[in-house]
Amino acid sequence: MRLEPIANPTAARRFGLPALAVGTTFVIAAVLAMIAGADPFSVFGLIIHGAMGSKFALLETLNRATPLIFTGLAVAVAFRAKLWNIGAEAQLYAGAVIAVVLGTGALAWPSGVLLPVMAVCAMLAGALVLLVPALLKTRLGVDEVVTTLLFNFIFLLFVSYLLEGPLKDPMGMGWPKSSRLIPDARLPRLVDGLRLHWGFALALLSALAVWVINTRTTFGYEMRAVGQNVEAARFAGIPVTVVILKTALLSGGLAALAGFSEVAGLKGSLTLDLSPGFGYTGIVVAMLALLHPIGVVAAALFVAAIFVGADSMSRAAGVPTYLADIMLASALLLMVLAILLTKFRVRRD
Amino acid sequence: MTGAEPAQPVLRLTDITKRFGSVTANEAITFDLARGEVIALLGENGAGKTTLMNILFGQYTADTGEVEIFGKPMPPGNPRAALDAGVGMVHQHFTLAGNLTVWENIVLGAQSLAAMSLKPAAVKARIRALAEQFHLDVDPDARVGRLTVGERQRVEILKALYRDARILILDEPTAVLTPQEADALFATLREAVDLGLSIIFISHKLHEVLAISDRVLVLRHGRLVAERKTGATSREELAALMVGSEVSAPEFVAQSPGAPLLSLRDVSTEAAGTATALNRVTLDLCAGQIVGLAGVSGNGQGALSDLVSGLISPSNGEMRVLDASIDGWSPRRAIAKGIARIPEDRHKTGTIADFDLTENAILETYATEFARRGWMDWRRARAHAESLIDTYDIRCPGPDVRIRLLSGGNMQKLILGRVLETGPRIILANQPVRGLDIGAVNYVHSRLSDARADGAAILLISEDLDEIMRLSDVIHVISKGRLSPPFARGTMRAQDLGVWMAGHGFEDIANAS
Numbered sequence: 001m002r003l004e005p006i007a008n009p010t011a012a013r014r015f016g017l018p019a020l021a022v023g024t025t026f027v028i029a030a031v032l033a034m035i036a037g038a039d040p041f042s043v044f045g046l047i048i049h050g051a052m053g054s055k056f057a058l059l060e061t062l063n064r065a066t067p068l069i070f071t072g073l074a075v076a077v078a079f080r081a082k083l084w085n086i087g088a089e090a091q092l093y094a095g096a097v098i099a100v101v102l103g104t105g106a107l108a109w110p111s112g113v114l115l116p117v118m119a120v121c122a123m124l125a126g127a128l129v130l131l132v133p134a135l136l137k138t139r140l141g142v143d144e145v146v147t148t149l150l151f152n153f154i155f156l157l158f159v160s161y162l163l164e165g166p167l168k169d170p171m172g173m174g175w176p177k178s179s180r181l182i183p184d185a186r187l188p189r190l191v192d193g194l195r196l197h198w199g200f201a202l203a204l205l206s207a208l209a210v211w212v213i214n215t216r217t218t219f220g221y222e223m224r225a226v227g228q229n230v231e232a233a234r235f236a237g238i239p240v241t242v243v244i245l246k247t248a249l250l251s252g253g254l255a256a257l258a259g260f261s262e263v264a265g266l267k268g269s270l271t272l273d274l275s276p277g278f279g280y281t282g283i284v285v286a287m288l289a290l291l292h293p294i295g296v297v298a299a300a301l302f303v304a305a306i307f308v309g310a311d312s313m314s315r316a317a318g319v320p321t322y323l324a325d326i327m328l329a330s331a332l333l334l335m336v337l338a339i340l341l342t343k344f345r346v347r348r349d
Numbered sequence: 350m351t352g353a354e355p356a357q358p359v360l361r362l363t364d365i366t367k368r369f370g371s372v373t374a375n376e377a378i379t380f381d382l383a384r385g386e387v388i389a390l391l392g393e394n395g396a397g398k399t400t401l402m403n404i405l406f407g408q409y410t411a412d413t414g415e416v417e418i419f420g421k422p423m424p425p426g427n428p429r430a431a432l433d434a435g436v437g438m439v440h441q442h443f444t445l446a447g448n449l450t451v452w453e454n455i456v457l458g459a460q461s462l463a464a465m466s467l468k469p470a471a472v473k474a475r476i477r478a479l480a481e482q483f484h485l486d487v488d489p490d491a492r493v494g495r496l497t498v499g500e501r502q503r504v505e506i507l508k509a510l511y512r513d514a515r516i517l518i519l520d521e522p523t524a525v526l527t528p529q530e531a532d533a534l535f536a537t538l539r540e541a542v543d544l545g546l547s548i549i550f551i552s553h554k555l556h557e558v559l560a561i562s563d564r565v566l567v568l569r570h571g572r573l574v575a576e577r578k579t580g581a582t583s584r585e586e587l588a589a590l591m592v593g594s595e596v597s598a599p600e601f602v603a604q605s606p607g608a609p610l611l612s613l614r615d616v617s618t619e620a621a622g623t624a625t626a627l628n629r630v631t632l633d634l635c636a637g638q639i640v641g642l643a644g645v646s647g648n649g650q651g652a653l654s655d656l657v658s659g660l661i662s663p664s665n666g667e668m669r670v671l672d673a674s675i676d677g678w679s680p681r682r683a684i685a686k687g688i689a690r691i692p693e694d695r696h697k698t699g700t701i702a703d704f705d706l707t708e709n710a711i712l713e714t715y716a717t718e719f720a721r722r723g724w725m726d727w728r729r730a731r732a733h734a735e736s737l738i739d740t741y742d743i744r745c746p747g748p749d750v751r752i753r754l755l756s757g758g759n760m761q762k763l764i765l766g767r768v769l770e771t772g773p774r775i776i777l778a779n780q781p782v783r784g785l786d787i788g789a790v791n792y793v794h795s796r797l798s799d800a801r802a803d804g805a806a807i808l809l810i811s812e813d814l815d816e817i818m819r820l821s822d823v824i825h826v827i828s829k830g831r832l833s834p835p836f837a838r839g840t841m842r843a844q845d846l847g848v849w850m851a852g853h854g855f856e857d858i859a860n861a862s
Contacts, residue, residue, distance in 0.1 A: 008754050216727075218720045225712070229701040235658065235692055236712035237680035 003344035014342050018290065021334035029327045036319045043317055050312030051305035057312070059196045063266060065297075065304035067092070067275070069203035070258035071282025072289060072296040073210050078130075078251035080214070080291050081227040083137075083244055085130060087148030088255035089279025090155035094129045095122035095256025097159060099263040100167055100178045100270045103185030111184040118185060119202075119260055126256020127249040129155065134248035138241045152279065160272055167270070178270040187265035199261030203297075206254060210293040213250075223247050255279065284332045290339070303328060357420070359384050359547050360405075360436075360516055365414035367400055374400040375411070376571045382516065387538070387548045389558040389579070391591055392568035393786040398551050401568070402518055406431045406438060418516070437509025438518040443501050447494030452476055454493050455508045479510050482544075483537050498645060499530040506537065517541065518549045523557055527645055528814065528847035535561055553591070554815075555584045567591055592787050599795040601820055603838070607636030610775050610806040611657070611688075616666035617830075618652050625649040627656065628830035629666065634775060634806035639797065640835075641821025642810045643846050649830035650810050651693070654779045657808060658690045659683030671774065684713050686775070689768035693779040693810070695757065699764045702753040706745060707734040709752045710767055737766035742792070758789030765796055776800055776807040782816065794820065814843050828852045 006013070030040035052058045071088040078085035102118045109117070133147035162168075163176040171179070187198045214220040222243045225233040234240045258278055263270055285303055289295030310324035358381035367375040375397045382388055392398050403409045405416055410426040417423065418434040445454050452473050473489040480487055485503040487496070493504060502522065509517055517538075523531040538548055538561060552558055558565055559579060567575040567590045575590045611634040620626040627649050634640055644650060655661045656668070659680035668675050670686050683690065692698035700709045711719045711730045719730040734748035741762045745755055752760060761781065768776070778797060782790040797820065801807055811817050817824060824841065826833040826849035833849045848854060 008751070216725055218716055218723050218725060221708070221715055221725060225701055225704070225708075228703050229697070232698050232701050232712070235660065235680060235690070235698045237659070237684050238712075239681075 002347055003340075004347045006343060006345050009342050017338040017342050018335060021338040022288075022331060024334050025327055025331040028330050029323060032323060032326060033317075033319055036323075038317045038319050043313055043319055043323075046313035046316050047306065047309030049309070050316075051309030055194075057308065059194060061301065061304050061308045062196055062200055064308050065300040066197075066200045066203050066265070067258035067262050067278040068281055068285050068300035068303055069207060069297055070261065071255050071278050072285030072300050073203075073206055073293055074251045074253075074255035074258075075282045075286035076289060076291040076293060076296050077210060077223070077254060078247060079227075079286060081223040081244065081247040082230070083134065083247050083251065084145045085133075085148050085248070085251050085255075086145055086283070087130060087133065087151050087279070088251075088258075088282045089152045089275060089277065090148070091126035091129045091252045091255035092259040092262075092275055092279050093155055093159050094125040094252075094259065096259030096263045096270050096274055097162060097167070098122040098125045098256070099181070099185070099260045103181040103264060104179045105182050108182075109184070111188075114184050115187065115264070118264065119257065122256045122260035123253030126252040126254075126259070128252070129256075130248045130252030131245065134245050138244055156272070159270075163270065163272060169269070176272060180269045181264060185264060186268060187261065197261075197265035199265035202257065202261060203300075206257065207293045207297050210250075210254070214293065219243075219246065255282070258282075281328070284328055287332055287335050287339075357384070358382060358417075359419055361417040362401075362405065363415045363417070365401065365404055365411045365416070367404060367409060367411050373571050375404065378414070378568075378573050380566055380573065380576070382547050382549065384547055385542050385545050386564065387542060387550060387562045389562035389565045390549055390551045390568060391553065391555075391558055391565055391587060393553060393591055396568040396591075397571040398568055399520070400571075402438070402520065402549075402551065405518070406436065432512065435513060435515040436518065437506075437512060437514030437516070439502065439505040439509060439520065439522060441520045441522075441524060443505055445493045445501055445504060447492075449493060450489070451487055451491050451493060451496075451504050451507075452489040454504060455489075455511050459512050476507060476511065479507055483507075483510065483540050484533070485537055498525045498647070499527070499533075502526070502530075502534070503537075510541075514546070516547045516549070518551070520551045521553075522550070523552070523554065524812065525646055527850040528843045529851060531557070555587050558587065559584060569593055588787070599791060599798045601639070601798055601801075601822075603822070604637055604802070606638040606822065607804060609633040609635045610671055611808075612669050613656075613663075614667045614669075616656070616663040616668055618656060618661055619664045621652075621661070624651050625830045627652045627663075627832075630830075630832045632825065632832060633835075634808055636774075636804045636806050637801055638822045639801055639807040639809055639820050641817035641824045642808065642827055643814055643817045643824055643850060644812075644827035645850055646812050649827050650779070652830065653808075653827070654693060654777060654810055657683070657688065657775075657777045658692070659688075687771070687773045689771070689773035689776045689805075691761075691764055691768060691776070691778045691781050693783075695760050695764055700752045700760055703751055705749050705751050706738070706743075706755075706763065707731050707748045709763060710734040710737055710748075713767060714771070737763065737770065740770070741766035758785045758792075761785060761789065761793060765793065769796060769800060772803075773800070773805060776805050777810075778807060779810045780812065781809070783812075814846060818843065818846075826850055828855060831855045 033040040033043040051061050074088045098121045133144045136142040137144045167178045169177050169179040190196045222238050226243045285299045288299035306324050310321045314321040361381040365378045404411045407428040423430050476489045487503050562579045565577045613632040615629045618627045662678040707730050719726050743759050743762045781793050822838050823835045
């Protein structure tokens with residue numbers, strides 16, 4: 001058996017296979033649901049109902065999708081330039097820390113000034129966190145997969161220290177938790193009375209901005225060129241190192257917005273469980289989206305819906321919520337396989 | 350060559366057809382090979398030569414047809430079967446392990462290196478005997494990584510002979526050899542034929558085919574279009590058969606050179622990895638002149654090409670471009686100076702496979718010509734691509750097609766258009782026609798000829814000595830990073846250049862200076 005490259009895959013192959021991957025995910029989930037003793041159709045029904053069957057459920061799904069859009073965009077931007085950023089988790093927390101540092105009373109500015117300043121500073125912090133591995137990669141050739149991944153753990157311990165020390169809420173009764181943000185530092189709700197904040201709108205805008213950058217600007221052209229063929233890019237005079245560093249800044253900044261939006265929009269304070277692995281799930285989101293920024297929005301909604309729906313399904317049908325994790329894991333693996341099969345054909349000799 | 354009458358065929362291919370999707374790589378090919386016979390398989394790139402050999406070797410399964418070796422039909426799709434039946438293949442790209450010795454490489458795959466029964470002394474003795482018999486001079490204990498290209502090829506041939514190959518297939522064997530090494534190879538092959546081996550010789554070089562073979566089979570578009578006795582055909586007839594029509598190559602008339610546009614004085618470069626660095630190179634590229642760089646591949650051509658391209662800077666000596674010294678030398682600076690760069694590898698360096706034709710057409714000029722304040726002007730870029738398609742006769746469905754889908758010739762035309770359209774003063778053409786069919790070769794050469802007439806200074810790097818000798822006004826030979834003195838057109842024969850290519854003559858100039 002060997003793989004033979006396909007020069008010009010048909011549209012059916014390019015879109016059909018990813019669709020088949022998602023479909024197969026549901027088949028696997030159905031089998032598992034049956035093993036757990038439930039009727040698969042009612043399980044899926046419950047998941048869909050739990051994710052968007054009511055106004056509350058739908059808003060919950062959109063809220064859950066918001067950080068995933070940011071981290072998904074961060075990963076998509078970096079992966080497209082072949083910068084393997086596995087550190088969106090650390091960059092997310094960097095954004096969250098900045099939101100707390102600036103938003104708990106240090107700056108007593110009106111909301112219209114304070115929030116943009118917090119967002120920009122959060123992006124800078126996230127950018128800085130990814131800049132270090134990017135510099136190590138471009139200067140010394142250190143593999144960024146290792147450095148970004150391991151830095152996640154270091155940064156989480158650093159946040160843990162902050163929450164036990166400098167940022168600890170004096171009124172928190174000893175819990176490792178930051179003070180609450182002042183009201184002017186909170187992202188307002190999109191519509192009064194609905195539990196959905198401006199972070200979601202910012203996520204959609206970011207996706208649009210990334211799409212415009214990719215397709216309309218020289219920077220987008222350079223990122224794609226470097227990602228597709230670094231040797232040809234260098235030969236053509238594209239400043240490869242600068243492009244990689246700029247990509248790192250953009251990617252880190254996007255991931256940090258997830259942390260800013262979670263703290264300023266949803267939670268109001270920082271705890272160690274702010275992110276249940278949004279940085280890692282962002283990789284799944286980006287892969288499901290085939291690294292396309294608009295696709296990231298769709299994939300983030302899909303992933304969020306499965307998580308939120310599985311929670312309520314679990315309560316109603318007694319099937320463990322692990323089903324959601326398995327669905328995402330198999331969706332990711334099958335999607336990677338589908339991407340491979342859009343580019344190669346398996347031949348038996 | 351031997352005059353031995355073909356008796357019972359040692360190899361017979363019957364009605365072989367192989368399709369890849371809608372492309373027919375081989376269609377109804379039938380021929381046989383007699384004991385002690387040399388068949389030349391002649392055809393342009395993409396004519397189906399390699400596919401046919403892969404079928405014979407069991408790498409591919411034919412859609413129809415049968416392969417018989419010594420009267421025994423081969424099971425389809427089993428690479429070991431052909432090996433065991435006594436077919437040995439010497440690939441164009443060698444399949445040797447550089448960190449093992451010659452004898453280990455020869456044994457590798459035939460016997461287990463760790464086997465208790467392996468007796469190195471006996472193996473080496475047998476290799477020495479074979480080397481003696483076939484005039485293949487190699488030390489069995491030498492490490493393959495240190496051998497020259499010619500020596501490595503001898504190891505490949507020894508490897509086949511060690512396994513008692515009765516049929517030898519050689520795929521473009523002279524592409525990497527000096528003329529002298531090629532002559533030595535031919536002597537070895539004649540020796541092998543006298544001992545009863547049969548040979549299939551794959552090539553697109555007509556003079557070699559005429560020199561070595563008994564019979565010529567011409568492949569075109571996957572079909573066997575002609576079969577000739579070598580004695581009863583001519584170079585012209587074979588060329589026409591191969592292409593399917595009469596071909597005319599551009600003429601290069603003498604003209605007097607202008608001022609030097611790029612000059613190197615005693616330039617050396619840092620060694621990077623395994624690539625050969627330049628060692629005190631002095632060179633002038635003058636307006637209206639083609640300077641040819643001959644040499645066996647891997648002798649510093651890459652470093653010189655990278656230097657002119659802007660990828661590396663001199664570590665010593667002086668480099669001047671358009672009469673100004675170069676500071677902050679980079680690809681961008683080189684492009685800004687008006688250097689047109691045709692890279693050696695158009696797939697890996699020259700183009701981005703999954704970018705469309707428009708995106709590839711503006712790779713070097715996107716920032717200066719096709720963008721304003723960071724915003725791409727795609728409409729202009731596309732119009733530019735369309736005009737290149739027209740001017741340079743790029744055969745393609747349109748500017749939105751991914752470059753991966755273009756043939757090598759059309760890809761090269763795009764690169765030519767990209768770099769020549771700016772009216773360059775200096776042109777670096779590194780292997781500009783490698784792998785192209787004759788039509789495309791002539792097209793590229795006539796474009797270079799036009800640029801030369803317009804006063805461009807051209808550096809032509811090629812491993813094909815015929816090409817160098819035909820196009821160049823001045824020839825330098827490069828060996829181990831050193832450059833020979835310039836030889837004017839017509840003053841050197843291929844054999845004379847071959848002496849320099851083998852590394853002789855450089856000491857004398859070093860002593861004289």
